[in-house]
Amino acid sequence: RAGALLLEDCAIAHADTQAGDFLLTAADGRQIRAGTVINAAGAWGAVVAGWFGDVLPLQVKYPTMLVTEPLTRQIGVSLGVEGGGFYARQVARGNFVMGGGYGHALPGDRSRPGPAALAELSRTAPAILPVLARASIIRCWSGIEGYFPDKNPVIGFSARVPRLLHAFGFSGGGFQIAPAVGETLADMALDRGRLLMADRFSPTRWTR
Ligand SMILES: Cc1cc2nc3c(=O)[nH]c(=O)nc-3n(C[C@H](O)[C@H](O)[C@H](O)COP(=O)(O)OP(=O)(O)OC[C@H]3O[C@@H](n4cnc5c(N)ncnc54)[C@H](O)[C@@H]3O)c2cc1C
Structure with missing residues (x-):
């Protein structure tokens, strides 16, 4: 109803940045061009972040x-x-x-x-x-769940790649805060608002 397109069974295998945009390629060959990418890949979020050179200390646990x-x-x-x-x-x-x-x-x-x-x-x-x-x-x-050492998720833009927004690593507590996270991500992606205490959730908090 809001105009979103949901692609199911669409594993993204590769991502490039091209002329200020992202070009995502799925395992079945489908390609998606986007101005902003939200990396919400859960326990696989650090793998996706790594495609863009962002190295984050996510631990996968069960x-x-x-x-x-x-x-x-x-x-x-x-x-x-x-x-x-x-x-x-x-x-x-x-x-x-x-x-x-x-x-x-x-x-x-x-x-x-x-x-x-x-x-x-x-x-x-x-x-x-x-x-x-x-x-x-x-x-x-x-x-399968991703955990960060301080048990806080990463919610914030990449310092290296403009318009790449990371949101993963909910460290065992992602259900309960999902509605607030979703609303916050929508605001951030549309430059309408920012996260309170953003430094606690920043992807750069281990590299400062
Ligand atoms: C057994 C168990 C019990 C839990 N109990 C609770 C609880 O009681 N309360 C609570 O708050 N939380 C609980 N959690 C934690 C909660 O489930 C997670 O924090 C939450 O699901 C994380 O949401 P997410 O959207 O970040 O990641 P996910 O729900 O893992 O979603 C990530 C999605 O990204 C997809 N994906 C990954 N890579 C790619 C790719 N390359 N291309 C396309 N798609 C990709 C995955 O297939 C997956 O569907 C529990 C977790 C587990 C495992």
């Missing part, structure tokens, strides 16, 4: 998560231990959704939960929420 059978209502808030060792919430149906620790990569951009992380969760969870000591786990899973 958060481990699991879910229990439905239990009677215990908590109405989302719990998190600072440092990321354990977090949990109880959904309306009663299941506890929990996470902590990391798994490992599989070929083809896939991942698996980590056995050590699952064992650690089985010790930590009942220590914090005793009701979980006898709960059955019905499923576990993982995913």
Whole structure:
């Protein structure tokens, strides 16, 4: 409705700058010309940044998560231990959704939960929420996420390449701030506004 064109299954394999514009080439040969590029490639964001000479210290990790059978209502808030060792919430149906620790990569951009992380969760969870000591786990899973050393994302223009806006590395917290990030990126891309405390999120914060 707003005039955007969404291209699905369109992996960008290569990017050039040409006469002040960007020329992006997809793996299937499609080409896209753009005046501004937002690099929102998540855990792959540092690879994309590297195409333009921006070297950023992103670490790729595979958060481990699991879910229990439905239990009677215990908590109405989302719990998190600072440092990321354990977090949990109880959904309306009663299941506890929990996470902590990391798994490992599989070929083809896939991942698996980590056995050590699952064992650690089985010790930590009942220590914090005793009701979980006898709960059955019905499923576990993982995913692929990019982390920066200070656990803040990069949100800001490249210092090397004009009109290249980086926004990735949400370090395990990208869902919750996505609406605000999206609005901010739209403003920045259209030169309508800027980020508060921009230096905290700048792609140059490790090179100063
Ligand atoms: C298991 C797990 C649990 C999580 N739980 C929570 C939670 O409870 N709360 C929370 O706030 N956050 C959570 N997160 C973190 C959250 O999922 C991420 O921070 C968020 O999805 C990051 O969004 P993004 O758009 O930056 O990256 P992504 O969602 O990873 O999207 C990046 C996209 O870019 C695409 N891409 C990459 N390279 C290219 C290319 N060359 N060409 C075209 N496309 C490309 C990828 O295919 C992908 O679709 C969790 C993450 C995981 C893995």
